[in-house]
Amino acid sequence: MTTSEVSLTPVTAVSDDARLHRVHSVVGAVRDLLRSSMAFRIGGAILLLLLVLGVLSFLAPYSATDRRVVPNDRPPSLQYLLGTTSLGQDVFWLTTYAIRNSLYVAGLAVVIGRTIAVLLGSFSGYIGGTLDRILSSVTESFIVIPRLPLLILISFMVRGAMSMLMLALLLGLLDWAFPSKRYRAQVLTLREEEFTNTAAFAGMNPLKIILREHLPFLIPFLLADAVSGFLFAIGMEVTLSVLGLSDLGSPTIGTMIYWAGYYQALLARRFWWLGAPIVTSVLLVVGMYLVSISLGSYLDPRTRLKNLVGRAS
Amino acid sequence: MAEHSALLKVEDLSRVFTVRRGLSSVRQAAVDHVNLTLPADRNEILTLAGESGSGKTTLARMILGMQQPSSGRLHFKDRDVTRLSGSERAWFRKQVQPVFQDPFATFSPLKRVDSYLYETVANYHVAPRRQADEPVARALEAVGLSFREVRGRYPNELSGGQLQRVSIARALITDPALLIADEPVSMLDASLRMSVVNLFRELKSRQSVVYITHDLATAYYASDRVAVMLRGWIVELGPVEEVLGAPKHPYTQLLKASVLEPDPRQQGAAERVTLSAFDTESFARTGCRFADRCAMVMDRCRTIEPPDVPVGDVAVKCHLYVDGEQPQLQAAATTRSSSSGA
Amino acid sequence: MIAAEVQDLRAYYTTTTSTVQRTVHAVDDVSLQIREGEVYGIAGESGCGKTTLLKVLLGMVSPPLKVVSGSVRYRVADGSIDVLKLSEQELRSIRWSIVSYIPQGSMHVLNPVRKIRDTFADFIAAHRPDWVARRDEHVREYLAELGLPDSVLGAYPHQLSGGMRQRVTIALATILAPSLVLADEPTTALDVVVQRGVIQLLQDIRQRTNSTLVLVTHDMGVHANLADRVLVLYAGQVMEEAETTELFESPLHPYTQYLIRSLPKFADRAERVSIPGHPPALDNPPTGCRFHPRCPYVMDICRSVVPPLIETRSDHRVACHLVNPPNG
Numbered sequence: 001m002t003t004s005e006v007s008l009t010p011v012t013a014v015s016d017d018a019r020l021h022r023v024h025s026v027v028g029a030v031r032d033l034l035r036s037s038m039a040f041r042i043g044g045a046i047l048l049l050l051l052v053l054g055v056l057s058f059l060a061p062y063s064a065t066d067r068r069v070v071p072n073d074r075p076p077s078l079q080y081l082l083g084t085t086s087l088g089q090d091v092f093w094l095t096t097y098a099i100r101n102s103l104y105v106a107g108l109a110v111v112i113g114r115t116i117a118v119l120l121g122s123f124s125g126y127i128g129g130t131l132d133r134i135l136s137s138v139t140e141s142f143i144v145i146p147r148l149p150l151l152i153l154i155s156f157m158v159r160g161a162m163s164m165l166m167l168a169l170l171l172g173l174l175d176w177a178f179p180s181k182r183y184r185a186q187v188l189t190l191r192e193e194e195f196t197n198t199a200a201f202a203g204m205n206p207l208k209i210i211l212r213e214h215l216p217f218l219i220p221f222l223l224a225d226a227v228s229g230f231l232f233a234i235g236m237e238v239t240l241s242v243l244g245l246s247d248l249g250s251p252t253i254g255t256m257i258y259w260a261g262y263y264q265a266l267l268a269r270r271f272w273w274l275g276a277p278i279v280t281s282v283l284l285v286v287g288m289y290l291v292s293i294s295l296g297s298y299l300d301p302r303t304r305l306k307n308l309v310g311r312a313s
Numbered sequence: 314m315a316e317h318s319a320l321l322k323v324e325d326l327s328r329v330f331t332v333r334r335g336l337s338s339v340r341q342a343a344v345d346h347v348n349l350t351l352p353a354d355r356n357e358i359l360t361l362a363g364e365s366g367s368g369k370t371t372l373a374r375m376i377l378g379m380q381q382p383s384s385g386r387l388h389f390k391d392r393d394v395t396r397l398s399g400s401e402r403a404w405f406r407k408q409v410q411p412v413f414q415d416p417f418a419t420f421s422p423l424k425r426v427d428s429y430l431y432e433t434v435a436n437y438h439v440a441p442r443r444q445a446d447e448p449v450a451r452a453l454e455a456v457g458l459s460f461r462e463v464r465g466r467y468p469n470e471l472s473g474g475q476l477q478r479v480s481i482a483r484a485l486i487t488d489p490a491l492l493i494a495d496e497p498v499s500m501l502d503a504s505l506r507m508s509v510v511n512l513f514r515e516l517k518s519r520q521s522v523v524y525i526t527h528d529l530a531t532a533y534y535a536s537d538r539v540a541v542m543l544r545g546w547i548v549e550l551g552p553v554e555e556v557l558g559a560p561k562h563p564y565t566q567l568l569k570a571s572v573l574e575p576d577p578r579q580q581g582a583a584e585r586v587t588l589s590a591f592d593t594e595s596f597a598r599t600g601c602r603f604a605d606r607c608a609m610v611m612d613r614c615r616t617i618e619p620p621d622v623p624v625g626d627v628a629v630k631c632h633l634y635v636d637g638e639q640p641q642l643q644a645a646a647t648t649r650s651s652s653s654g655a
Numbered sequence: 656m657i658a659a660e661v662q663d664l665r666a667y668y669t670t671t672t673s674t675v676q677r678t679v680h681a682v683d684d685v686s687l688q689i690r691e692g693e694v695y696g697i698a699g700e701s702g703c704g705k706t707t708l709l710k711v712l713l714g715m716v717s718p719p720l721k722v723v724s725g726s727v728r729y730r731v732a733d734g735s736i737d738v739l740k741l742s743e744q745e746l747r748s749i750r751w752s753i754v755s756y757i758p759q760g761s762m763h764v765l766n767p768v769r770k771i772r773d774t775f776a777d778f779i780a781a782h783r784p785d786w787v788a789r790r791d792e793h794v795r796e797y798l799a800e801l802g803l804p805d806s807v808l809g810a811y812p813h814q815l816s817g818g819m820r821q822r823v824t825i826a827l828a829t830i831l832a833p834s835l836v837l838a839d840e841p842t843t844a845l846d847v848v849v850q851r852g853v854i855q856l857l858q859d860i861r862q863r864t865n866s867t868l869v870l871v872t873h874d875m876g877v878h879a880n881l882a883d884r885v886l887v888l889y890a891g892q893v894m895e896e897a898e899t900t901e902l903f904e905s906p907l908h909p910y911t912q913y914l915i916r917s918l919p920k921f922a923d924r925a926e927r928v929s930i931p932g933h934p935p936a937l938d939n940p941p942t943g944c945r946f947h948p949r950c951p952y953v954m955d956i957c958r959s960v961v962p963p964l965i966e967t968r969s970d971h972r973v974a975c976h977l978v979n980p981p982n983g
Contacts, residue, residue, distance in 0.1 A: 193421075527846045
C-alpha cells in the first residue's frame with residue numbers, strides 16, 4: 001500500500017455564505033451525516049466496531065505476549081471465536097490487541113507527520129522569502145526519499161530494537177513532506193485575504209495568525225489528508241511486519257500476518273489465523289475511506305447546499 | 314505645541330512595476346514620486362481621490378507598511394518608517410490603523426467579529442484581559458453600535474454597514490493618531506454611505522484621516538484637503554473648497570463633471586465622456602498622463618512631464634498654469650459647479 | 656403597451672438542515688407592470704429581494720428558490736407568455752433574443768482566454784447562426800454605433816480597463832437587439848467616470864433599439880439619471896412606485912424619503928441623514944408594514960396590518976398607512 005492522494009475539491013478561499021463553511025456543532029454535523037450519507041453510515045459503523053474491538057483488548061484475559069495459553073490450531077468455535085494459533089494464542093483476543101496497536105502506531109504517525117506538515121508548510125507560505133526557500137528545499141529533499149527502502153534499511157540496522165513508538169516516529173517523519181506543500185499553497189492564498197491584514201493590524205504575530213485565522217480553512221483538507229496519512233502508516237506497518245522487520249513480539253495486524261505465514265497457516269488451511277488480520281485491515285481501509293469521502297463531500301460547500309435543500313418542503 | 318514637525322511626510326515616494334510584454338518590458342509606476350504632508354498641530358481629513366489605477370490604494374498600502382516602496386521615504390512623527398523592523402512595527406501600528414474597502418473581506422467568515430476587537434486590545438496592551446470589555450464597548454459606542462448587537466456575531470449575521478463600523482471600531486481601539494481608510498463606503502449601499510462618512514467627520518476630533526475614494530460627492534462632504542491622483546501622480550492638491558469648488562486641473566474637472574447628481578430633471582443634460590479603453594496605454598507615454606483625454610491638450614503636454622505649479626493654496630501639475638497663466642476653464646464645468654451649489 | 660407584467664408574485668428560498676428549516680421571503684406579493692420602451696428602475700437596499708425578483712423575471716428559478724404563487728408574463732408578437740411555465744428549452748430560445756440579462760459583476764463574465772472577437776463569435780454562432788457569414792462586420796458595426804473602439808476586438812479581457820470590460824459585456828448582451836434588457840447593478844463597483852460612461856452607453860442602446868430596460872440598483876443617483884419610472888422595494892415588498900421626477904420631488908413613503916435624503920449632494924456640506932437601523936432578515940420579517948421598526952411615523956396599525964398598495968396620485972402607487980389611512 002502506498003500513499004494515495006485523496007483528491008478533494010480544493011479548499012477555495014473565502015466563500016460568501018459562511019453558513020456553508022461553518023459547522024455549528026459536531027453533534028449536529030454527525031446527525032446530518034448519518035441521515036444523508038449511506039457511505040458515512042457504513043463507514044462509521046465499521047470504524048466504530050473496530051474501535052470497540054481495540055478497546056476490548058484492555059479487558060482481554062491474556063496479555064499480548066502470552067503463548068501457549070490455549071490449545072494450538074483449533075478452528076473457530078464457540079469457545080474460541082476466531083480459533084487459535086500455532087503458538088497457543090486465542091485469535092480473537094490477539095486480533096483485538098493487533099487492532100489497538102496498529103491504530104496506536106498509525107495514529108501517532110499521523111499526528112506527528114501532519115503537525116510537522118501543517119506548521120512547516122504554513123510558516124513557509126506565510127513568511128515567504130528566504131525562510132520559504134530554505135524550507136521548500138528541505139521539503140523537496142524529503143519528498144524524493146524512497147521511503148520503503150529507507151524503512152527497510154533502518155529496520156535492518158536496528159534489528160530487534162525497533163519498537164512501536166520508534167516505528168510511529170519514523171513513519172511520521174517520512175510522511176509530512178508532500179502534504180506540507182499543499183498547506184503552503186493554501187496559506188499562500190489565505191495570506192492575500194484582507195482579514196489576514198486585519199489580523200496583522202490587530203497585533204497578531206505570524207503563529208497566532210496561522211493557528212487562529214488560517215487553520216480553520218485548512219481543516220477540511222486536513223481531515224482527508226489525515227485519513228490518507230493513516231492509510232499510509234497502516235500500509236507501511238503491515239509491509240514491514242510481513243517482511244519480518246518490525247517488533248515481531250508485539251501483536252499488530254502486520255505481525256499477525258507474518259507469524260501466520262511463518263507457521264504455514266495458508267498451506268495448512270488454517271485460514272482463521274491469516275484471515276483475521278487481513279479482513280481487519282480491509283475493513284479498516286474501507287471504513288476510513290467511506291468516512292473520509294462522506295466527510296469531505298459534506299464539508300464541500302457545493303454539496304452542502306444541495307443537502308440543505310434536499311428535504312423537500 | 315507638537316513635538317514633531319509633521320504627522321506624516323511622504324517624500325518622493327514611488328512604486329514601480331515591471332511588466333513584461335514578449336521580450337521587452339515596460340516599467341509602470343503605480344505611484345510616481347509623490348509628495349504629501351499631514352500637519353502635526355491639528356487633525357485633518359485628507360482625501361486621496363482618483364479612479365482605479367490612479368495609485369491611491371498603492372500609496373495607502375505603502376503608508377501602512379503593507380507594501381515596500383521602490384524609492385523615496387516615509388516619515389511618521391519625524392521617524393523614518395520606510396523600512397520597519399519588528400519592534401518598530403508594533404509602535405507604528407499602534408498609531409496608524411487601516412479601514413479596508415470590503416467589510417465582508419475584512420473579517421474571516423469563520424470567526425466572530427468581536428474576536429478581532431479583543432485581539433487588538435490584548436496585543437497592544439490597551440487593557441488587561443479581565444477588563445477588555447471596556448475599551449471594546451467604548452470603541453463600538455464611538456461608531457454608533459451597541460455591544461449587544463455585535464457580541465458573538467459572525468460576519469454574515471451583520472449588514473455591510475454594521476460590519477464596516479465594526480472595522481472602524483477595531484481601528485480606533487488603540488486610539489491611533491492616523492486612520493487610513495481605503496474606499497470605506499464604496500461597497501456599501503448608497504443609502505448607508507452618508508452615515509459612515511458622517512462618522513469619519515466626527516472622528517476628526519481624535520485622529521487624522523487619509524480618506525481614499527473615487528466618489529467626489531462624499532469627498533466634498535467629509536474632507537479638509539483633497540489630493541487628486543491620476544496614474545501615479547498627484548495632479549491637484551489643496552483645500553477642498555478650492556479643489557472641488559473651482560477645479561483647476563482638467564482631470565479634476567472631469568471627475569467633478571462625472572458626479573451623478575440625484576436630479577431627474579437633468580437627465581440627458583450631462584456632457585458626454587470618453588473613457589480610456591486599455592489599461593496600460595497611458596503608462597507607455599512620456600509627457601502628461603492625461604494628454605489623450607484632455608480637451609485642452611497642447612503639443613508640449615505629449616512630450617514633457619508637467620511641473621507642479623502652485624496656484625494660490627493649490628498645487629496643480631499642469632502645463633496650463635505655468636508662468637502664472639489662468640486658462641479659460643471649460644464652460645460646461647463652470648455651469649455645473651454653479652448650478653449644483655443650491 | 657405593456658412589455659412585461661408581474662402579478663401577485665411570491666418567491667421564497669427554503670433550506671433545511673438537521674436542526675432547522677428556514678424560509679426566506681425574498682419576494683412577497685409583488686405586482687408591477689413594465690411599459691414598452693421605458694427605463695424601469697427597481698430600487699432597494701441589499702437584501703430587499705430585488706435580485707430574486709430579477710431572477711424570477713428571467714425564469715431562472717431553481718432550488719432552493721421556489722415560486723409559491725403569482726405569474727410573470729412577457730408580451731410577444733402574438734399575445735403573451737407566462738415565463739414561469741416555460742420549459743428550459745423554451746427559456747433558452749427567448750434568452751438573449753427577446754430578453755437579455757446583464758449580470759452583476761459583468762466584468763468577470765468574459766472568458767479570460769479568448770479574445771473579445773472570439774467571444775462575440777462564439778455567442779453569435781450559438782444564437783444567430785444566420786449571421787455567421789457577415790459576423791465580423793455586424794460586430795464592428797455595432798461597436799462603432801456604441802462608440803466602442805475597434806481595437807478592443809483583438810484584445811483579451813485582462814488587457815482592457817474595468818470599465819471597458821463592463822461596456823463590452825453590455826454590448827455582448829444587447830447585440831441581438833432583445834426587446835427587454837434586465838441589468839443587475841450595472842454601475843456598482845465602478846469608478847464615477849466609468850459609471851457615467853456605462854449610463855451613457857445604456858442610454859445610447861435604448862435610443863437605438865427602442866428596447867425596454869429594467870435597471871436594478873440600490874443607487875438612487877443612477878435611477879435619477881436614467882430611469883423613467885422607479886419601483887421602491889423593501890424587504891420583499893413594494894413600498895412605492897412613480898415616475899422618476901415625481902418620486903424625487905414628492906416622495907410619499909417615509910422609506911423613499913430617507914433614501915433620497917441620504918444621498919450626498921455635491922457642494923452641500925450640511926449634515927446628511929441616514930436611516931437608522933438596518934433591513935430585516937427575510938426569514939423572519941416584521942409583522943404588518945415591514946418598515947415599521949425603522950419608521951419615524953410609525954402608528955399602531957402599522958405593526959399589525961400590511962398597508963395595501965394604492966394608486967394615491969396619477970401613476971403613483973404607495974403602500975403606507977400614513978399616506979392612505981385605512982377607513983373606519
